[in-house]
Amino acid sequence: MKTIGDQQLVKRINRSVLLRLLRNQSGLSRAQLAQESGLTKSTVSLLVRELIDEGWLSETDVPAAQGLGRPSTPLQIDSRSRGMIGVEVAVEALRVVGVSLTGQVLCALEEALGGTKPEDVCKQAARLVARTHAQLTQRGVQLAGVGVGLPGAFDEATGMLRFAPNLGWRNVDFVPLITQALAQAGLPPVAVHVQNEADTAALSEYEFSEGDAKDSLIFVTCGAGVGAGIVLNDRLFTGMQGMAGEIGHSILQIDGPLCSCGRKGCAETFFGARTLAKLPEPAQGGHYLGVVLQNLWTTFNPSMLVVGGPSCDTYPGIVQVAQDTLQAYATSAGMTAPTVRAARYGLLASAVGAAALVLHHDLRPMHARMSALAARPADAIEISSTSTIAA
Incomplete structure (x- = not known):
């Protein structure tokens, strides 16, 4: 099987390389972008001009001197246009x-x-x-x-x-x-x-984080339903039919309470919003949340666990109980528990x-292109690789 490669795709990839470099390190000049990306200076200059015109990038007001010659102009992601x-x-x-x-x-x-x-x-x-x-x-x-x-x-x-x-x-x-x-x-x-x-929700933390997520993160959202957004190796992990992360329907108790999905004993029946509202002390539902966090930790080994959703807003105590439960499991195993924190954007x-x-x-x-190809019939996919892609 071949992969379609064309100049527009190459251009999009090269643009994305420059944008990601500047997201990781704001203030790079055109010359520094060329050095970091491996692209030619002329290609970088052309792409940067397009990205500025389209509102992706902006130039800072303060030039940065780089040895002899004209001072270079630092670039940054445009937060206004x-x-x-x-x-x-x-x-x-x-x-x-x-x-x-x-x-x-x-x-x-x-x-x-x-x-x-x-x-x-x-x-x-x-x-x-x-x-x-x-x-x-x-x-x-x-x-x-x-x-x-x-x-x-x-x-x-x-x-x-x-x-x-x-x-x-x-x-x-x-x-x-x-x-x-x-x-x-x-x-x-x-x-x-x-x-x-x-x-x-996971992408709100991953794309706009301050670097603490690295290349993996799991966001657990708690509301009427319970789910997990999983980022692994810089990609959303969604599974065969988008079913990955449906932790609310993982079984915590055989023949437990009946869930809205038709199964019995789902996690949602232990710390979903409807259940928490009926508990004398809703924060105690955090014990079950902590069990789920422990299972996610040992299954995926993420660099960060984030917890959010309406239930965390209404019953903030469940997050602390979940953290304590996770820490107890980690201590028993003689291991260091991963960082768990509340969502930065709250209910948004x-x-x-x-x-x-x-x-x-x-x-x-490139990931988007391959996802599109994967959705097409095999006999409709044609591949030619005649271009060299800078990364």
Whole structure:
């Protein structure tokens, strides 16, 4: 089998290399970017000019001297000219945010979910997106794309929402619905990306973190449902049909309480929001959360565990109980427990992460291309590799 390689793909990859270098180290000059990337100075100059014109990069006001000759001009990610919109479809509400390329929340809207039919949810979300886009336009921010986080297993290869038991959704062809709704709401043609809400929450921490996540991170979101967003080796790990991270439906007790998914003994029945509301001391549900964190730690060995969601906002004590439970397991094994912390963006984590999903795809064009090829029939895939790609 061959892989399609063309000049546009090469260009996108080279642009992403420069953007990622500047995200890791702001203030690099064109000459330094050429040195770090292996690209020629002329190629870097051309790409940098395009990225500045499109609002991805900006030049700082203070030149940086580099030995003899003209002082170079430091570059940085532009935090004012370009942004993304993120949507979280939660069980109880819709949250929509406008976010800068550097993770600053520029505006935010929230409404109670008006209905649970997929068509109604898409129309309501599209109206909020249109309002958010208008606010961004007033600030002079150009829209790079829209991301959507859903409370269920989403199959990226087919665009299908496999199941969202707390909304009563199964096998919903979601991408055409949201794309059509956005167009009808007057949104200009932009990239639209969809993923599970826990996966998007993980990206809010991973894409906009301060470097503590390294190349792996797990975000556990606790609400009416319980899920985990998993980033491994700089990629979202979503599984065969988007089912990876559905930890709320991992079994904690054989023949335990009946879950909304039809199984018995799921984790969700022990520390989902409905269960916590019935407990005399809701924070005690954190013991079960701590068990799940222990299992995630020993299974994936992430550099960071982040916990967030509505339940953590309502019952903040469950996070501390979960940390203590995890630490007890680590002490028993004579090991150092991974860092566990609360979500930086609070209840906006999934929405901000949905916006970050746009950036995540833009910065990994080869991964996006291979995902698209994987969704096509094998006999339709043609490959030619005639270009050298700088990395």
